[in-house]
Amino acid sequence: MTTLVVCLDRTDDVGRKTGLHSPVVGWEAVRALVTDVGLADPEDSSVNTLLESLRVAQDLRDENEEVVVAVVSGDHESMVSADRAVAAQLDDLIADYDPDSAVVVTDSAEDERLIPIVESRVRVDSVDRVVVRQARDIESTYYLLKQFLADEELRQTVLVPIGLTMLVFPLLATTVGPAKGAAAITTVIGLFLLYKGFNIDELLTRFAHQTRESLYSGQVSVVTYVVAAGLTFVGLFAGALGVSSLGDTPGVVLPATRFAFDSIPWLAMAALTASAGRLLDEVIGDEPVRRSFLNLPFIVVAVGLVIRGFSAYFLEQQGVIEPFVVSAYEFGVFSNERFVMVAGERLALFVVSALVVSLVGAQVASSLSESHGGDRTDGGADATTDAGTSARSDRSDPELTDGGANTAADPDRDR
Structure with missing residues (x-):
């Protein structure tokens, strides 16, 4: 078994410093090349690479393997000419020594780009990269910066x-x-x-794409989204007016509660409008309406009621708003009496109303989803029946049956 220990030098540093032409083959030739390169430039890492090639070759010889050590250099004019020069030298080495495998020795990431050229001509058992110990961190940093600047x-x-x-x-x-x-x-x-x-850039790109698709497809949600945006601005403006009416109030809790109390009806209307438009798109479309879109409007109303109730409770406790008063006439009773609802009762009314709305929404969404699910089941059954009928009609086709029978009876007829 013959092993080729090849030292790669893509930019021909060895040839430029010593004036020798590659390939340099043989133990003694490479050993003399170490002295020439060391005398020309003692700081060059190629000296260590050549010594590593000799060490690997010596270890393989100690294991009773036949070893050929060689130095292959490229061309410093261009990378293409360098790779072609290395390929030609490898072809000559393989033709002369017919190695069964190769061990590649390099000293940089630049030289490691020649490894595919070696692998295309002979099996590579090992790649040995030599890094000078004193410059290991510096070289690693250099290659990291080089890769960084290439991106x-x-x-x-x-x-x-x-x-x-x-x-x-x-x-x-x-x-x-x-x-x-x-x-x-x-x-x-x-x-x-x-x-x-x-990833705001990706979100903006996705939003622009969805908006363009909605405009081209004529979806109802485009109009409802615009209306929802207008209602949102109205809600923010109403909340700001409510905060400004408080005057110089210390702290941020009370202004934030007042802002939520005044803005939440408009914001809930905005969310309800947007969800209604999305629901209409689902109803108009060919696909069955998903349960989440059916339940969303009820959830919006329920959340709005809860926020409104809690904000009203805190504001009434601070004396910012008056208690909720209902006249008896509003209940159909002809009387001048009035029913005053304190803060706790108002909060309980809002919370109970929110629970009732959410439960009604869940029930409506569940019933409508089951009705659409039955349609999907029927459609699936029809599709399965049609598929089975089509498959049976194909199997009962006399032309197909005859063709299969003839083929089975005379398989060598085409020959």
Whole structure:
């Protein structure tokens, strides 16, 4: 068994420093090449690579294997010419020594790109990469930086923000001061990291795609979404007006509760409008209506009632709003009496109403889903029946039966 221990040098560092032409074959020739390369450039890692090739060859000889050690170099003019030169030298070595396997020795990631060329010509049993111990961390960092700079997406994500920061900070430091400039840049970087961390760009792309598809397909939800957006702005405006009516109120709990109390009816209407539009799209479409879309409007109303009830309870406890008063006339009783509902009773009424609405929604969604499920079952049965009928008709086709019989009776007729 003959093993080829080949030292790869893609950029021909050995040839340029010693003036020798590759391939260099044989123990003594490679041993002399070590001295020549070391005298030409003692700091070159090729010296260690050549010594490693000799060591591997010596270990294999100690195991009674026939070993051929060689140094193969490329061309420093271009990568294509270098790879072709290495391929031609490997062909000559294989033709002269006919090795059964090869052990490849390299000293860089650049040389490791030649390994597929070696594998295409002879079986590679081992790859030995030599890294100088004193420069191991430096070389690893170098290759990591090289791979980083080769990735276009990483360059745009990391290098561009750093470059903009280095350009903008001196301008801000000279105009508004170093502290404000650093605060502004930190804020922008934080927003950028959040933008990338939450994949907002993908969400915006998906939203734009869905909006375009909805516009082209003429879905009802496009109109209802616009109406829901308008109702949302109205709700936010109503909440802001409610907060402004409080005046200078200390703390944030009471203003937040007032904002929720005034805005939640409009926000609930907005969510209800949007969900109704999505439900109409499901009803108009060919597919059966999913249970989640049937139950969503009831859930929106129930959540709105709960939030409204709790916010009203806290505001009434603080004296911001008056107790809920209902006249007897509203219940059909001709009387001047009035029923005053305290905060706890109002909260209980809202909570019970929310529970009733959610239960009704669940029941409606369940009943409608079961009716649609029966339609799907019938459709599946019809499809199965049609499929079985089609399969039986194919099997009963006399032409197909005759063709199969003739083929089975005379399989060599086409020959």
